[in-house]
Amino acid sequence: MAGPGTAPGATDQTGYDRVRYPSGVYAPSDPSRLAALARIHGLAAPDPATARVLEIAGGDGANVIAMAAALPRAQFASFDLAPSAVADGQAQAAAAGLTNVRVFVGDVIECAETLTGPFDYIIAHGLYAWVPEPVRVATMRLIGRLLSEHGVGFVSYNALPGCYLRMAVRAMLLHHVRDEADPARRLALARECLAGFSIARPGDRPALAGLRSVAEAMLNKTDAVLFHDELGESYAPQLLTDVVDAAAAQGLAYLNDAYPPMIRDGLPGLHVAEADVVALAQADDFAVSVFFHRTLLVRAGRNPARGVVAAHFAGLFATTVLRPEPTAEAPGRFVAGEQSIEIDDPRLAEILTTMGKVAPWRLPIDALANSDDHCNALVELCERDLVVFHAAQLPAVSAPGPYPRTSALMRAQLAQGLAVAHSLDLRVVGLDDPGVRHFIGLLDGTRDRAALDRDWMACAWAETISTTDALDRMARAGMLVA
Ligand SMILES: C[S@@+](CC[C@H](N)C(=O)[O-])C[C@H]1O[C@@H](n2cnc3c(N)ncnc32)[C@H](O)[C@@H]1O
Known part of the structure; x- marks a missing residue:
């Protein structure tokens, strides 16, 4: 990966340097989710564990830095016009000792011509509707030029007519x-x-x-x-059809939307002709006055399947926020926050119960992948934001090794005194409990179990939880790495 890796210059301030934008992790852009969505359409997708990932206008790069900490064999890059944000990201990556991520100053218009690739996942979040037309064209040109053969592009934007x-x-x-x-x-x-x-x-x-x-x-x-x-200088919410036309001009085609309620946009049914898919999705946008999209793009000519086919779900994983809460009248009742649903199918209920129990670990959905009905039921739950599909297991270890450790990023964020850290699955995790902070600090891979016991037992919080239980909790929460 090469590119215009300019050092941040103190004098080249942009509006985003004068008033800093709060960038962070953005789980919907997780390559594991993007790969799963491609595979649901019957398309091969690059393995997230070894993928090359680029974020366009990634601010301080917080999103790809968190991905880099989770996927050490993958390669990440993020560029942005704002030098001060980039400098912060470079410092964060260095503090965590990450060597598989590069954060650099770059302009989309220049990078569209000069950056070298290819990249398997290219993310442009929070940019497309807030920049002038030439930057929008360059964004699509960059994705069209650098997306790998089986890659997936992710472009989020404010949409019309809602906006x-x-x-x-x-x-x-x-x-x-x-x-x-x-x-x-x-x-x-x-x-x-x-x-x-x-x-x-x-x-x-x-x-x-x-x-x-x-x-x-x-x-x-x-x-x-x-x-x-x-109040920014540019604001141009987009019609889906215009975005897809701009992508098509660069050799790209519409796959689907990564915004859960819109997953059916790309899966309208196997009988629907490819030429009608976007027109139907656009008609739906008008019908419900859509205001936001996370449009997924692939190289033109890949022929995505447009309906739910069980075989395409084989090898995928899923997580759910649903928990069983049966009542006498509703034995199949599941709840998640304010939402409550009834699952009649005992096999599906069993799978969802296990899925909820192991979360944030992801459950292989092979057991359901022999039934279109079950896969359709999972897609329906995804539409309601109750199930998320992944192409890979959570990149954590399920049991502590001889020298237990948490991710270097989490420890760096802790050492910086931050109140939150970024997890391996791109969540924001609160670090306000002093006992938890102390325990995570000990999990730096230098202590074997005896040393960990010794140092934990010497602290004020040791009486609240044993080393074994605390480690078990960390492993179940997916916070330990190999
Ligand atoms: C709304 S922020 C989004 C940042 C990040 N993607 C996020 O979601 O947190 C828009 C970003 O686009 C960057 N930007 C605007 N025009 C750009 C350009 N021509 N080239 C590179 N970055 C640009 C800004 O510096 C800013 O960091």
Whole structure:
């Protein structure tokens, strides 16, 4: 992997340097999830464990840094225009001792022509609808030029028609702050405008009520997100058909959407002609006023299967947030947060129960892969965000080795005094319990069980849990690495 690996220059400040954007991990872009979605369509997908992954405009690279810590045999790169974000990412990768990730300053327009690849997974999250047209074209050009033969591209963006409402509120905000250049004052004026506008008035037309609720949601955003997402220079939400046309111009084709409620967009049925897939998905977007997409792209000509076929699920894994909570009237009742569903099929109920018990470990779904009905049921649960498909097991060890350790990234984040760390499956994990912090600090791979026992027993929290139980808990939570 080579590219314009410019050192961050202190003088080349962008808007994203002046007001830093809170980047972090983004589990929907996990190569294991993208590979699974490709395979559900009957397509081969590169093994995440050895994949080459690129994030375009990845800010400080937090997302690929967390992936690199989880998948040491894979190679990661992230570039961004903002030198200060890149410098932070480089420091984070160095602190964790990661040698399989490169974070560098780069402009999409330049990288589209000069970066070398190929890459198996290319991610562009939070960029496409917030940049001018030439950057959008370059984003697709870069993916089209560098995506490997079996690779998957991931482009997330604000979508039309849902974001027409947001555009209307944004127009009002831009008018309100038009004479103010100072970021803090722009934010203060924008908040004042949103606070006033979001109050309902007697006799509001329904359209106004909709706009007011959009304004209210904007008020709940942090300053950094409000500053860039709503007051930024460019905002161009996209129609799905326009995104797919832009991709097609670069030799790419639509696979599906990685936003769970839209998984049927790419799986409308085996009888549906390929030429109709995007048109149907676009019609659905209008019907439900879609406002967000995570469009997945593959090289043109790969012929994805457009219906659920059990054989395509063989070898995949799944996790669920569902837990069984049977009642006398509803023996097949499962719950997840506010959601509650009834599963009549005893085999499916059994599998979901086990899946929930082992989470965040992923359950092989081979047992269901001989039945289209069961696979369809899992896709339905995925649509409701209750099941997630993976191409690979959680990259952790299920039992502590002789010298137990957690990921180097987690330990580096702990050493930096951060209150949260990034897990191997791209979750944000709270580290506020001092006992947990101390135990994770001990799991650096230098202590055998005797040394670990000795050092744990010497601390103030030892009476709350034994070394064995604490290790067992860490292993079950998928937080130990080989
Ligand atoms: C909304 S932030 C998203 C950052 C990250 N992908 C995330 O989701 O947290 C948009 C990012 O795009 C970067 N960006 C904007 N235009 C760019 C360009 N032409 N080339 C490279 N990066 C760009 C900004 O510096 C910023 O970090």
